[in-house]
Amino acid sequence: MARNVYNVDESLEIEFNAHYLKRLAAYLKPHIRTVVICLVIMLIASFSNILIPYLMKISIDTIIPERQTNMLYTVCAAFLAIILISAVCLHARIIMVNRLGQGIVATMRKDLFVHLQKLPFTYYDDRPHGKIITRVVNYVNSVSDLLSGSLINVLTEFFSMFIVLGFMFSMNVQLTLICLAAMPIMIFVVFRLKTLNRAAWQRVSNKSSNMNAYIHESIAGMKVTQSFVREDFNKDLFEGIQTDYKKSWMRAIKINNVVSPSIEIISTIANCAVILFGIALMKTSVSAGTLVAFLGYVGRLWNPIINVSNFYNQVINNMAYLERIFETMDEDPKIQDAPDAYELPPIEGKVEFTHVTFGYEEGIPILEDLSFTVNPGQRIALVGPTGAGKTTVINLISRFYDIQEGCITIDGHDISKVTLNSLRSQMGVMLQDSFIFSGSIMDNIRYGRLDATDEEVIAAAKAVCAHEFIMEMEMGYKTQVNERGSRLSVGQRQLISFARALLADPKILILDEATSSIDTRTEQALQKGLERLLQNRTSFVIAHRLSTIRNSDRIMVINNRHIEEAGTHDELMKMKGHYYDLYTTQTRFLSQ
Numbered sequence: 001m002a003r004n005v006y007n008v009d010e011s012l013e014i015e016f017n018a019h020y021l022k023r024l025a026a027y028l029k030p031h032i033r034t035v036v037i038c039l040v041i042m043l044i045a046s047f048s049n050i051l052i053p054y055l056m057k058i059s060i061d062t063i064i065p066e067r068q069t070n071m072l073y074t075v076c077a078a079f080l081a082i083i084l085i086s087a088v089c090l091h092a093r094i095i096m097v098n099r100l101g102q103g104i105v106a107t108m109r110k111d112l113f114v115h116l117q118k119l120p121f122t123y124y125d126d127r128p129h130g131k132i133i134t135r136v137v138n139y140v141n142s143v144s145d146l147l148s149g150s151l152i153n154v155l156t157e158f159f160s161m162f163i164v165l166g167f168m169f170s171m172n173v174q175l176t177l178i179c180l181a182a183m184p185i186m187i188f189v190v191f192r193l194k195t196l197n198r199a200a201w202q203r204v205s206n207k208s209s210n211m212n213a214y215i216h217e218s219i220a221g222m223k224v225t226q227s228f229v230r231e232d233f234n235k236d237l238f239e240g241i242q243t244d245y246k247k248s249w250m251r252a253i254k255i256n257n258v259v260s261p262s263i264e265i266i267s268t269i270a271n272c273a274v275i276l277f278g279i280a281l282m283k284t285s286v287s288a289g290t291l292v293a294f295l296g297y298v299g300r301l302w303n304p305i306i307n308v309s310n311f312y313n314q315v316i317n318n319m320a321y322l323e324r325i326f327e328t329m330d331e332d333p334k335i336q337d338a339p340d341a342y343e344l345p346p347i348e349g350k351v352e353f354t355h356v357t358f359g360y361e362e363g364i365p366i367l368e369d370l371s372f373t374v375n376p377g378q379r380i381a382l383v384g385p386t387g388a389g390k391t392t393v394i395n396l397i398s399r400f401y402d403i404q405e406g407c408i409t410i411d412g413h414d415i416s417k418v419t420l421n422s423l424r425s426q427m428g429v430m431l432q433d434s435f436i437f438s439g440s441i442m443d444n445i446r447y448g449r450l451d452a453t454d455e456e457v458i459a460a461a462k463a464v465c466a467h468e469f470i471m472e473m474e475m476g477y478k479t480q481v482n483e484r485g486s487r488l489s490v491g492q493r494q495l496i497s498f499a500r501a502l503l504a505d506p507k508i509l510i511l512d513e514a515t516s517s518i519d520t521r522t523e524q525a526l527q528k529g530l531e532r533l534l535q536n537r538t539s540f541v542i543a544h545r546l547s548t549i550r551n552s553d554r555i556m557v558i559n560n561r562h563i564e565e566a567g568t569h570d571e572l573m574k575m576k577g578h579y580y581d582l583y584t585t586q587t588r589f590l591s592q
């Protein structure tokens with residue numbers, strides 16, 4: 001059962017903990033040199049900037065009243081130098097921060113992608129693919145922005161805040177204390193808004209993920225949508241999802257927007273207090289230059305606090321993304337090599353099921369106490385009513401799912417004890433929906449064996465009768481096909497997947513309804529190629545068209561979680577059981 005669909009907000013199964021921050025820091029570690037250089041550059045820029053109010057003070061209090069023209073020129077040159085240094089530092093910082101961000105994105109996304117490739121079918125059965133894509137693309141981007149740009153900004157601002165405070169204290173302690181009195185109020189405001197803000201952004205993230213999932217599903221099912229003229233209905237559904245997203249976004253923005261104005265108001269009140277007290281103190285200890293410089297510093301003092309609070313909010317917003325990213329990385333691959341797994345040696349192809357029980361969900365068995373032996377080179381057909389468990393049987397042979405009870409062996413090796421690579425590389429699986437990757441036809445066939453030469457690829461295509469139609473295409477084997485092979489017919493896609501399997505030369509071959517879309521003429525031609533393909537291999541064939549599996553060495557009828565009947569076509573026909581009923585009904589139906 002799907003655990004999550006597009007219109008249900010994802011619930012997080014793992015609670016946030018500080019350990020995530022440690023894991024996040026690990027992504028920054030390899031770039032620590034860049035971070036340090038960025039910090040130094042930023043510090044140079046901020047320190048030179050901090051000198052501006054001080055230079056103003058000297059100019060107002062000493063240089064201008066005493067008419068020191070040469071000093072005035074020097075101060076002007078210093079202003080110019082500061083602006084130039086700031087511009088150069090800013091440029092260098094932008095380049096380095098972006099390089100840093102991209103470095104983090106690349107590593108984190110690669111880790112996610114590599115892990116996704118290890119996750120079992122059950123993971124993909126359970127959630128919309130659009131939500132998985134959101135994690136790999138959007139969430140990683142957002143977290144990397146936080147780690148690179150925002151973190152460096154906040155660290156620099158934090159340092160410059162202390163330098164500013166140092167200058168302020170050295171100029172006038174009383175005025176500095178007046179400014180600092182506003183700080184607790186500001187921290188209180190920021191912390192009060194934290195919980196609200198986090199919940200609001202988590203909601204936005206959920207709604208955005210829902211929208212991605214729906215868009216992904218809609219694109220994948222566009223042909224069905226258009227055939228059933230569901231466009232208007234889907235438009236309404238989409239509008240509903242969009243409205244949800246918009247509402248959650250506006251709510252989050254409203255809360256977000258309370259933070260900055262609150263800081264603005266508090267900082268303006270502090271500025272006013274500085275001016276009022278400053279004017280009062282001017283009679284005694286404060287010069288006009290100090291007051292002007294002080295106002296300059298107060299502005300620079302609030303900036304770091306605003307930035308720190310922005311960073312804090314950004315961290316809070318990104319917590320939800322982090323949780324999802326690490327949740328995906330922590331997802332148990334379930335189907336993986338046992339700690340002491342060994343390489344399955346080259347096999348002959350003997351397959352044995354011993355008292356196998358399996359269900360996709362606990363307590364609901366699809367197959368129960370299943371036992372059978374298939375000798376090397378035998379051709380086995382699996383038939384039975386729809387939903388009986390035929391595909392499930394073949395999925396178990398490749399260990400796409402782990403069984404709950406019993407044992408499956410190949411040439412006497414328990415498949416749960418050998419490495420997945422050595423097991424699956426000796427099997428060829430051809431499904432009804434033959435997947436075609438974007439690229440050339442040559443690349444698609446070569447997917448079966450990456451080191452195959454062009455001649456070997458062409459020989460495989462010839463053997464399964466795919467060569468003729470490939471040569472008729474405008475660029476033959478170099479013809480580019482789209483993802484999923486949308487410019488090929490279903491039959492052509494199946495022929496390509498046949499060639500791919502032949503090239504891989506597996507000892508065990510699995511054909512799940514693989515010949516269903518090939519027309520009778522092609523099928524007859526293909527039969528010869530297929531005979532070659534099946535030679536010296538153990539094969540499991542699922543076909544609803546029973547005429548195609550008549551010649552099998554053994555036909556197993558799967559029904560009610562068991563093998564109900566097993567034997568050759570003739571033996572089963574004599575038994576006049578389930579297979580006989582299926583076969584005669586189908587022959588009668590097809591001859592009508």
Ligand SMILES: Nc1ncnc2c1ncn2[C@@H]1O[C@H](COP(=O)(O)OP(=O)(O)OP(=O)(O)O)[C@@H](O)[C@H]1O
Nearest residue numbers: 001125360361366385386387388389390391392393
């Ligand atoms: N990923 C899954 N998660 C949960 N249940 C599943 C899953 N895949 C299949 N099932 C259920 O297991 C049962 C057997 O499915 P299976 O695909 O093996 O049947 P089948 O005999 O190959 O059917 P068909 O002839 O229609 O292809 C069905 O009841 C199906 O609903």
